[in-house]
Amino acid sequence: MSTATATPPYRVTPARVLRSEWHKLWTLRSTWVNLVLTGALTVGMGVGISAAYDGTGEGGLDTVVFVLLGTQFAALNLAVLGILATAGEYSTGQIRATMTAVPRRLPVLWSKAAVVAAVAFALSLWTNLLTFPLAQSFLADTDQAAALGDPGVLRGLVGNAAALALLAVTALGLGAVLRSIPLATGVYIGLVMILPEVLRMLPYAVVDDAVRYFPTQALESLTAARPLPDRATPGTALLALALWATAALAAAATFLRRRDV
Template sequence: MSTTTLPAGPYRVTPARVLRSEWHKLWTLRSTWINLIATTVLTVAMGVGLSAAYDGGGEQLDTVVLVLLGMQFAQINLGVLGIMATAGEYSTGQIRATMTAVPRRLPVLWCKAAVLAAVAFPLTLWTNLLTFPLAQSFLSGTDKAASLGDDGVLRALAGNAAGLTLLTVLALGIGALARSVPIASGAFIALVMILPEVLSMLPYKFVDDAARHFPGPALQTLTTAEPHPGSLPWGAALLAMALWAAAALALAAVTLRRRDV
């Protein structure tokens, strides 16, 4: 009795196939569409709404920061998207099928990060470039009036998009480490929004300096067209966020190799 052997070539696991698989998984989830649409709508609506209500009083914010205050929602939305890409698969059990198909495991993590970055950056950049002129139509004649050609404006809009993209990758790494959506979500919010505020209250200069390198304050710096005295340089803030994302991915990679699915 003879057996038929299928050619191995067409069924090999390649980076391109893993990438295509992760891209397909991301876009077939209804939550992805809801999340991304909500990110854009909330950012635009809040930017336009705050600009329309601006009367020149209250806290003095940078023009770009004022227009993009909706990034507070974007941080959460994109963070959840990153967490669901990894921890969500553990909660549903789909991760077993994924790792069976890709036994080396690490290509899955790299491809998830690449796919999320490829989605998050153009989405947030497009949203920022849409929100800014819409908001400025209400700020004409105020002290917050500005144009895309003004010094630092385009850099701040692109920096915000880059920062939010790195936050998404950071969330992905946290999700892969925690393997639980609630735990990963709590850790992400604590790291980005709560811990820097707590540290900045302590009466120690070195602690305050360290707090400025956390993802939340670094993102604020990247979104500022006119840097404030004492804030991180723009390049240092971008580097800090990149290192946070890289560290989360590195720890996730070590965990993925050493722990059972």
């Protein structure tokens, strides 16, 4: 006589957790507002600055960095998107339902990071590829004129998108550790934007060398079409940003496993 073993109708799998996190992100109104604002700021500033540029006074600023000055705001907007993906669930209490559905917890973190990184990279790359030719239509007769096929230009546009995606993941990790939207946002701004400028005032060469690998400086190195003086190479900058994101996710994973929801 055989005994049938009851099989649950649904199992928690990585694909299902990933699909759940994708669905949660896109059903939030804040996601749409954030992404539209990010794209609009990047395109608007790139086109606006290029239209107003008279060909003087920029001191040989890298063309891709010049056109993508709006990504300074995009970096903050996408960081907020990452923070909302984690800390936002703690603020609403939805995290309890999420962790009840996925008791192992860590697949939730990896899925959130993958979804945010994919969305941030796709949006940034699409926006960059739209902004650059639009801006160049105003820069044809200036020292900032360039084409997509010029050396380093396409790499800079793609590198910028990759850097913004990694910054969003870093912010996501901070949100998971701190579990507070205002606190995580403040720490991100202080660590990424303010601390490097403070450290630069210290009269030590080793500090200047270290600052090159902070997120905003690495972002600029990855965005530039040509190597910048006293900055990290694009490959080193990408590695530095990957390590920042990895460290943030590692801290988030540690806290997620050791603390109660």
